Amino acid sequence: MIVRTLSLNPAIDQTVTVPRLAAGEVVRAMSTRQDPGGKAVNVASCLADWGMKVVVTGFLGRDNATTFEQLFADKAIADRMIRVAGATRTNIKILEDSGRTTDVNLPGFVASADDLKAVFNQLDTVTEGDLVVISGSQPSGLPADCTAQFLARLAGRGARVVLDVSGETLAQALAGSAMPYAIKPNRHELEELLGRSLKGPDDVLGAARDLLARGIRLVVVSLGEAGALFVSTEGALMARPVSIATGSSVGAGDAMVAGLTAALAEGLALPDLARQATAFAGAKLRNPGPHLPPPDEVRALAAWVSTKAAGEFTAG
Numbered sequence: 325m326i327v328r329t330l331s332l333n334p335a336i337d338q339t340v341t342v343p344r345l346a347a348g349e350v351v352r353a354m355s356t357r358q359d360p361g362g363k364a365v366n367v368a369s370c371l372a373d374w375g376m377k378v379v380v381t382g383f384l385g386r387d388n389a390t391t392f393e394q395l396f397a398d399k400a401i402a403d404r405m406i407r408v409a410g411a412t413r414t415n416i417k418i419l420e421d422s423g424r425t426t427d428v429n430l431p432g433f434v435a436s437a438d439d440l441k442a443v444f445n446q447l448d449t450v451t452e453g454d455l456v457v458i459s460g461s462q463p464s465g466l467p468a469d470c471t472a473q474f475l476a477r478l479a480g481r482g483a484r485v486v487l488d489v490s491g492e493t494l495a496q497a498l499a500g501s502a503m504p505y506a507i508k509p510n511r512h513e514l515e516e517l518l519g520r521s522l523k524g525p526d527d528v529l530g531a532a533r534d535l536l537a538r539g540i541r542l543v544v545v546s547l548g549e550a551g552a553l554f555v556s557t558e559g560a561l562m563a564r565p566v567s568i569a570t571g572s573s574v575g576a577g578d579a580m581v582a583g584l585t586a587a588l589a590e591g592l593a594l595p596d597l598a599r600q601a602t603a604f605a606g607a608k609l610r611n612p613g614p615h616l617p618p619p620d621e622v623r624a625l626a627a628w629v630s631t632k633a634a635g636e637f638t639a640g
């Protein structure tokens with residue numbers, strides 16, 4: 325099966341490693357690196373490492389597309405991204421020795437109504453049962469409800485959408501007429517959506533079940549190093565990482581989305597899907613950049629992922 329990703333606002337991730345960040349002071353960096361990224365590009369890259377056929381759609385700024393083109397060529401990813409005027413943004417990640425990361429996301433290109441029309445035209449090639457990952461923020465210039473419009477268009481074509489967006493985009497998307505097949509908010513994104521803080525495991529589970537009742541078939545709430553809660557019509561379970569990684573966790577959520585998308589394509593049952601998604605996240609954390617180790621290594625990791633019924637999770 326071919327998976328399509330839709331990346332409206334990709335990013336070049338510039339990671340700057342410093343001993344300690346102190347606002348208002350001069351800080352000397354120990355190292356820096358740049359990776360083509362942004363949520364859906366990271367998902368596409370991990371899926372390609374897993375051996376899946378991937379088509380990337382969305383926007384790329386014409387002025388600095390080369391680094392993305394190189395990634396797509398290296399991983400045999402079909403590049404259908406629309407080149408728009410201007411440059412793709414750079415997101416600076418300042419990583420301290422303690423593992424704390426500060427993100428400074430720079431502005432990038434502005435998309436036009438014609439650019440958006442071109443994306444809709446691309447969605448019209450999607451067919452029944454196809455998997456489409458819509459992930460990441462949207463650039464300025466687009467209407468706030470454009471993701472809701474994508475969902476409606478894709479539902480009409482029978483596609484299954486895996487959605488990983490946040491803030492107003494998520495709120496607008498879930499206020500529309502068509503629900504995504506799967507979503508993966510982290511705890512903070514879910515709290516933002518609900519407009520309240522989630523008090524404990526029971527509350528997280530309740531919120532996930534409410535989303536399921538709205539017609540979403542799979543709700544994954546990621547909880548950082550504590551793991552993730554997976555809720556579907558098959559049940560609810562918690563999956564914990566095999567080991568806790570120190571350092572930057574940038575891209576772990578994207579790898580998790582890739583793992584669950586691959587599992588949907590493979591028709592895995594919920595426990596295996598949860599193990600695979602958690603293994604993808606853990607495997608990505610072993611390497612910088614949007615890359616997975618070889619599939620056998622990821623499979624070995626998945627075998628070590630422990631899952632337990634959500635009832636035991638809520639009991640603490």
Ligand SMILES: Nc1ncnc2c1ncn2[C@@H]1O[C@H](COP(=O)(O)OP(=O)(O)O)[C@@H](O)[C@H]1O
Nearest residue numbers: 510546547548549551552565568569576577605
């Ligand atoms: N420090 C960590 N050690 C091990 N696994 C982690 C760590 N941080 C995140 N993960 C794994 O990555 C998944 C996604 O991470 P999370 O930070 O919740 O997502 P996001 O990047 O979307 O905020 C988690 O559910 C967990 O399995």
Ligand SMILES: O=P(O)(O)OC[C@H]1O[C@](O)(COP(=O)(O)O)[C@@H](O)[C@@H]1O
Nearest residue numbers: 361362363415460461574575577578
């Ligand atoms: O599109 P957004 O929401 O601004 O996020 C973009 C950032 O998210 C990332 O995809 C990382 O996301 P995760 O840590 O959630 O996996 C970075 O590559 C990128 O800089």
